[in-house]
Amino acid sequence: xxxxxxxxxxxxxxxxDLDLRTFSDDAALVACLRxxxxxxxxxxxxxxARCTTAVLAATMHAPSRRFGGAARPxxxxxxxxxxxxxxxxxxxxxxxxxxxxxxxxxxxxxxxPVGTTTESGDAIRFDLTLPNSAQKVALVGDFNGWDxxxxxxxxxxxxxxxxxxxxxxxxxxxxxxxxxGRTWLVDPLAPQVPDEGYGPANAVVVEGPx
Amino acid sequence: xxxxxxVVRTRAGDxxxxxxxxxxxxxxxxxxxxxxxxxxxxxxxxVQDAFLRAYLAIxxxxxxxxxxxxxxxxxxxxxxxALTSRGRRTRRFVQDEIALESAPAPPLxxxxxxxxxxxxxALSQLDPLQREALLLKYAEGLEYGEMSAMTGAGESALKMxxxxxxxxxxxxxxxxxx
Numbered sequence: 360x361x362x363x364x365x366x367x368x369x370x371x372x373x374x375x376d377l378d379l380r381t382f383s384d385d386a387a388l389v390a391c392l393r394x395x396x397x398x399x400x401x402x403x404x405x406x407x408a409r410c411t412t413a414v415l416a417a418t419m420h421a422p423s424r425r426f427g428g429a430a431r432p433x434x435x436x437x438x439x440x441x442x443x444x445x446x447x448x449x450x451x452x453x454x455x456x457x458x459x460x461x462x463x464x465x466x467x468x469x470x471x472p473v474g475t476t477t478e479s480g481d482a483i484r485f486d487l488t489l490p491n492s493a494q495k496v497a498l499v500g501d502f503n504g505w506d507x508x509x510x511x512x513x514x515x516x517x518x519x520x521x522x523x524x525x526x527x528x529x530x531x532x533x534x535x536x537x538x539x540g541r542t543w544l545v546d547p548l549a550p551q552v553p554d555e556g557y558g559p560a561n562a563v564v565v566e567g568p569x
Numbered sequence: 570x571x572x573x574x575x576v577v578r579t580r581a582g583d584x585x586x587x588x589x590x591x592x593x594x595x596x597x598x599x600x601x602x603x604x605x606x607x608x609x610x611x612x613x614x615x616v617q618d619a620f621l622r623a624y625l626a627i628x629x630x631x632x633x634x635x636x637x638x639x640x641x642x643x644x645x646x647x648x649x650x651a652l653t654s655r656g657r658r659t660r661r662f663v664q665d666e667i668a669l670e671s672a673p674a675p676p677l678x679x680x681x682x683x684x685x686x687x688x689x690x691a692l693s694q695l696d697p698l699q700r701e702a703l704l705l706k707y708a709e710g711l712e713y714g715e716m717s718a719m720t721g722a723g724e725s726a727l728k729m730x731x732x733x734x735x736x737x738x739x740x741x742x743x744x745x746x747x
Contacts, residue, residue: 392708395685
């Protein structure tokens with residue numbers, strides 16, 4: 360995580376002439392904030408249950424697949440964290456952004472897995488080029504419940520190019536690739552986004568008013 | 570059962586263990602998110618999203634860390650994301666105009682409502698990073714070192730955010746604080 364999460368961060372460019380040594384906590388504000396916390400109504404049981412249910416439903420209640428279970432190797436944990444890509448899709452598509460991303464991706468195609476996303480009709484097309492000879496590749500993300508069987512990618516050529524098209528609503532989508540059912544991948548050439556607590560993450564942003 | 574034990578059970582596929590973690594920390598997350606965002610609906614969405622992300626990333630959780638701190642790290646990021654996307658939607662910070670207008674005129678002393686609408690409104694006018702620092706320091710009672718580990722910001726920057734946020738908030742609240 361960086362100190363640059365929000366544009367206009369006034370906290371990281373402070374004048375040097377402000378002396379913090381003389382600053383002490385404002386007791387009245389402390390009391391005011393804590394009193395507001397104390398008075399704020401606690402959530403009812405239904406609200407908490409709604410949260411739990413929503414989380415488990417969103418992950419298709421599949422912790423055994425997500426976390427490997429006690430008897431399965433823990434390859435997913437680190438790999439998935441490193442493989443998270445964040446895409447903000449705000450239509451319409453900006454061709455120049457797509458071209459820039461595609462150009463950047465192909466630069467490293469011979470050395471490492473690279474991916475691109477492009478608009479294709481009402482869907483988003485995900486492409487992944489692998490330097491190895493994978494037998495199967497799947498696209499997983501919050502849009503398919505992270506189900507590695509839901510969105511298999513199609514081999515486009517015999518040079519490691521795979522693709523899949525998924526209809527996605529405008530908004531933010533998180534996804535990754537699963538190779539041969541066991542290796543999770545991140546596109547190393549995609550733009551970086553601030554670490555949200557899961558390790559490295561990439562971003563492809565497509566935005567603009569329709 | 571400790572947090573660490575619940576995390577182990579969650580990783581092993583026990584949904585009840587995760588449900589216990591949600592029950593244990595939902596309240597704290599809910600209060601923080603509401604004071605950061607100023608809207609209950611947004612706060613509920615953000616807290617749910619934070620727990621979802623925590624669930625998906627629980628394999629990365631280091632048992633040497635406090636689960637609450639790790640969860641709040643995710644939560645603070647989700648709050649910032651929500652504020653950013655709210656900016657895109659050009660929505661106002663406090664959407665519930667009726668609640669604001671029906672709140673008592675600037676209270677003398679602490680507000681007597683179920684929550685301090687004047688305080689929440691004043692918080693909304695702070696820079697988000699100052700608001701976050703104030704809440705973490707004054708409401709959550711964290712040390713600057715803990716805040717630094719959670720937010721990624723340096724301790725000096727955090728102190729400055731608290732200082733400036735305090736000054737701004739005190740000016741906004743005026744005599745109601747005295």
